[in-house]
Amino acid sequence: MYQENWPDTYFWPYHQTRTMSVIVQPVTEANLLQDPLRFDRHVPPCAIVIFGASGDLSKRKLLPSLYRLFYERRISQSFAVVGSSRTPMSDDQFRDKMKESVSKFLEDAPFDEDVWKSFAQCLFYVAGDMSNPESYEAIREKLDEVEQSHQTAGNVLFYLSTQPSFYAEAVKALGAHNLTKGRGWRRVIIEKPFGHDLQSARKLNEEIHQVLDESNVYRIDHYLGKETVQNILAFRFGNGIFEPLWNRRYVDFIQITAAESIGVEGRGAYYQEAGALRDMIQNHLSQVMATVAMEPPTVFDANNVRDERAKLLRAVRIMKPEEVEKYAVSGQYGPAKVGGQDLLGFRQEPSVDPNAQTDTYAAVTFFIDNWRWAGVPIYIRTGKRMPKRVTDIAIQFHAPPLGLFSQETKSGLREARPNLLVLRIQPEEGISLRFLSKSPGSGMRLRPVSMDFNYGSSFGERSPTAYETLLVDAMTGDPTLYTRQDMVDASWQIVQPILDSWANTKFDFPNYDAGSWGPKASEEMLARQGHVWRIP
Amino acid sequence: MSSTVIFPAQPEQILKGLGKLWTGLGHEEKQQGKPTVLRACAMTLVVATDEDDGGFAASQLIPQLMHGHPCRGIVLAVSKTAEHDVEARVMAQCWKPFGKAQQICCEQIEIVAHPESWPNVGPTLAGLTVADLPVVFWCRHKGALSVHATPEQKAGLQVVLDLSTKVIVDTAGEDPMSAFELVMRLHQNGRAVADLEWARLTFWRQPIAQIFDNPMRTNKFSNFHTVEIEHEGAQPTPMALYAAGWFSGFHKAKVKFRSCQGFCPGLHSIRLISDEETIQFERTGPEIMRLFSTNGRERVYSHSEESLYALLNEELSIVGSDPCFDVAFNRAQELLIGQ
Ligand SMILES: NC(=O)c1ccc[n+]([C@@H]2O[C@H](COP(=O)([O-])OP(=O)(O)OC[C@H]3O[C@@H](n4cnc5c(N)ncnc54)[C@H](OP(=O)(O)O)[C@@H]3O)[C@@H](O)[C@H]2O)c1
Numbered sequence: 099m100y101q102e103n104w105p106d107t108y109f110w111p112y113h114q115t116r117t118m119s120v121i122v123q124p125v126t127e128a129n130l131l132q133d134p135l136r137f138d139r140h141v142p143p144c145a146i147v148i149f150g151a152s153g154d155l156s157k158r159k160l161l162p163s164l165y166r167l168f169y170e171r172r173i174s175q176s177f178a179v180v181g182s183s184r185t186p187m188s189d190d191q192f193r194d195k196m197k198e199s200v201s202k203f204l205e206d207a208p209f210d211e212d213v214w215k216s217f218a219q220c221l222f223y224v225a226g227d228m229s230n231p232e233s234y235e236a237i238r239e240k241l242d243e244v245e246q247s248h249q250t251a252g253n254v255l256f257y258l259s260t261q262p263s264f265y266a267e268a269v270k271a272l273g274a275h276n277l278t279k280g281r282g283w284r285r286v287i288i289e290k291p292f293g294h295d296l297q298s299a300r301k302l303n304e305e306i307h308q309v310l311d312e313s314n315v316y317r318i319d320h321y322l323g324k325e326t327v328q329n330i331l332a333f334r335f336g337n338g339i340f341e342p343l344w345n346r347r348y349v350d351f352i353q354i355t356a357a358e359s360i361g362v363e364g365r366g367a368y369y370q371e372a373g374a375l376r377d378m379i380q381n382h383l384s385q386v387m388a389t390v391a392m393e394p395p396t397v398f399d400a401n402n403v404r405d406e407r408a409k410l411l412r413a414v415r416i417m418k419p420e421e422v423e424k425y426a427v428s429g430q431y432g433p434a435k436v437g438g439q440d441l442l443g444f445r446q447e448p449s450v451d452p453n454a455q456t457d458t459y460a461a462v463t464f465f466i467d468n469w470r471w472a473g474v475p476i477y478i479r480t481g482k483r484m485p486k487r488v489t490d491i492a493i494q495f496h497a498p499p500l501g502l503f504s505q506e507t508k509s510g511l512r513e514a515r516p517n518l519l520v521l522r523i524q525p526e527e528g529i530s531l532r533f534l535s536k537s538p539g540s541g542m543r544l545r546p547v548s549m550d551f552n553y554g555s556s557f558g559e560r561s562p563t564a565y566e567t568l569l570v571d572a573m574t575g576d577p578t579l580y581t582r583q584d585m586v587d588a589s590w591q592i593v594q595p596i597l598d599s600w601a602n603t604k605f606d607f608p609n610y611d612a613g614s615w616g617p618k619a620s621e622e623m624l625a626r627q628g629h630v631w632r633i634p
Numbered sequence: 635m636s637s638t639v640i641f642p643a644q645p646e647q648i649l650k651g652l653g654k655l656w657t658g659l660g661h662e663e664k665q666q667g668k669p670t671v672l673r674a675c676a677m678t679l680v681v682a683t684d685e686d687d688g689g690f691a692a693s694q695l696i697p698q699l700m701h702g703h704p705c706r707g708i709v710l711a712v713s714k715t716a717e718h719d720v721e722a723r724v725m726a727q728c729w730k731p732f733g734k735a736q737q738i739c740c741e742q743i744e745i746v747a748h749p750e751s752w753p754n755v756g757p758t759l760a761g762l763t764v765a766d767l768p769v770v771f772w773c774r775h776k777g778a779l780s781v782h783a784t785p786e787q788k789a790g791l792q793v794v795l796d797l798s799t800k801v802i803v804d805t806a807g808e809d810p811m812s813a814f815e816l817v818m819r820l821h822q823n824g825r826a827v828a829d830l831e832w833a834r835l836t837f838w839r840q841p842i843a844q845i846f847d848n849p850m851r852t853n854k855f856s857n858f859h860t861v862e863i864e865h866e867g868a869q870p871t872p873m874a875l876y877a878a879g880w881f882s883g884f885h886k887a888k889v890k891f892r893s894c895q896g897f898c899p900g901l902h903s904i905r906l907i908s909d910e911e912t913i914q915f916e917r918t919g920p921e922i923m924r925l926f927s928t929n930g931r932e933r934v935y936s937h938s939e940e941s942l943y944a945l946l947n948e949e950l951s952i953v954g955s956d957p958c959f960d961v962a963f964n965r966a967q968e969l970l971i972g973q
Binding site for chain 1: 672674731833836839840842843844846847855856880881884885948951952956957958
């Protein structure tokens, strides 16, 4: 709505202290002039330091999101980005490189040359190795500089977008160089993966807490920033009609699917160490499960929402070692021909060990031991090189108590459990409810039909990307969609027995073809419960 | 893409016309063998107008608004050239969201009534609103809104009002006494009322409000004891009164109005005065605004008048009540009476 012409004149934040010896105590008073119905959420002035600024995540997600926020004037002009990595670059070279990436990776939005010019004035670069103390001194100098030139008010958000092995070291170094304290707030965003297993995650937490208070640690899980994942909460707790059905009495089982059609895309070396269970289920999908199954919070604020998510994760039954084979399936894709194209198997991908035991597919049956969900299986599957890219949650309701029409469904299909609610997260975000309806014509022949709500068409406007949402949240100090220490701990606990068991198993891989829905064992896991995987 | 059919305005005929449109779109889809069209609707948006353009401006605006607020758009225009007493045409307004293969389509209905037939439009409209969704009524029919409206005009308006969950009017250029009387009159039976003059103020209010967002700020809003509003014309305009109502609504700061000389459409400046600081937001040129504090800092904004599209886009995002507007309106009324 407005254009700010003087980027370097942010002036409101601080009362001008007239003598150095007077400490001015802020008086707490809610801002009476706020109008949340009409005003954008105000992002305070700040500097963002990105470690790993030349990396893939910065190029594809972080800078495009920041540019987009700037374009929409969601972030104040009193802001600056300080990028850092080893590659030597000047500020201008960094700006040129980022311009190329932003114009390429901007999602659903046009690139504006003029806006870029003023955005680029806020970008700076400091070359340095994170293991070298001098790098942090150089960053401090740059921060002092931008605090003056861009009036960032001493607020700093550090974004750790480097190899996970640097997280603890970087936080320690930030503390040692006094970068975690200053005139304004200091927060640290930590990318996934948070730890490699339960033990390493706990150790990492301990190391981080030696320097930072939990309230300043923002562990990112970009799935939680997706509009459609947030919409699950709106759907469940904003409406009165679904919650009464949301329990073991009405729900037969839940399936969560996150399928990717691509393979490891040049990230073979990283993926080989991680695997699907660690890469997707431990973090994203267990958080999605928590969002779908948690109890309603009493208040919609960061602590209450996160308390409920954590409580749910703690209620997930931890598998005994002997149960792993029954409730978890590991898979790896082999080569196949899809649409006339030869696709490599995982072991043939560049930088992958030809005998790798990595799971490129994982499926798990979880049970939640609480009153709401006791006995309801929650099936989660994720995999690479599946037939299509789709993430959704399917809630299968029980069949009606008396099957009046069970012989009459068209085409002889068994529609014993007709009612299915699907929450689609990507790519066509929306919600659909399947139910039976009478086919036109004589006789009571029933046919499944679907009632559909499409997020994109009902709200024709572009939705912010997950990273846009999460960056604004971190800048405004709202951690609701970030993962708290106890949530990370609980989600590692539920996958750890599976990891342990798989580490000691020699799998006969590959066990599914690229372009298929995964290994046969996964179908068998559901068949044992009398269920089948749906085809999304 | 949009297609058009014209016929007398019987609700069933109009609905049949819409049905045919969708069947046609479905047919195209079948030929292409994949879903290409999505029908979207979140509300009914009714625009009534007695402007000379026969509803042209409103008809042009609705398709733009549909992108953010998918709706069944209904334009009710009064025109002496209408062939039938009341005639209608239906259209599908379709667009492709950036980067998507599928079109989104909304319905638009245009009803043109001869001035004498305006009261008959109500029953037509009653059959056309989308069930169970909000009905937002943007009233540009100055004649029917006026205190001098004929009984027929009033009756025509009342039917539409009875269907509406929210009414939007624009009191720009109106005498504040009759403008506020109108807002009060419309604000009945729990119906939400919006005045575009208030939406125009968002640009003024937001930057000032943000100043007080900062928890480190020591000079809090409640220390500001006086609000000075400089406005166009000899008397405070509705917008000036809303601004004063808003800034003084929370702790009854003293309000002073000043008439502005020189270039000053609408508002010219807002000053918040405390013992140790004055904050001023003022127009310094046709498209330039300056926000400054006697504490020594300032910031410049370029700002052109909001388009009707921007104002309506803001209003359509708020379907329920608007507590901030209510505070400002109630206080503005007190100020007007006290003038
Ligand atoms: N890429 C994604 O889509 C994605 C998605 C979710 C999470 N993540 C997580 O985000 C983090 C970054 O991923 P990425 O894909 O961007 O990795 P990447 O492409 O490998 O980038 C790593 C970055 O770290 C820098 N770096 C490496 N060693 C360094 C050192 N000793 N000192 C300073 N900088 C160093 C690299 O730049 P130089 O070589 O110039 O130093 C580069 O900028 C990882 O933890 C990853 O798990 C990534």
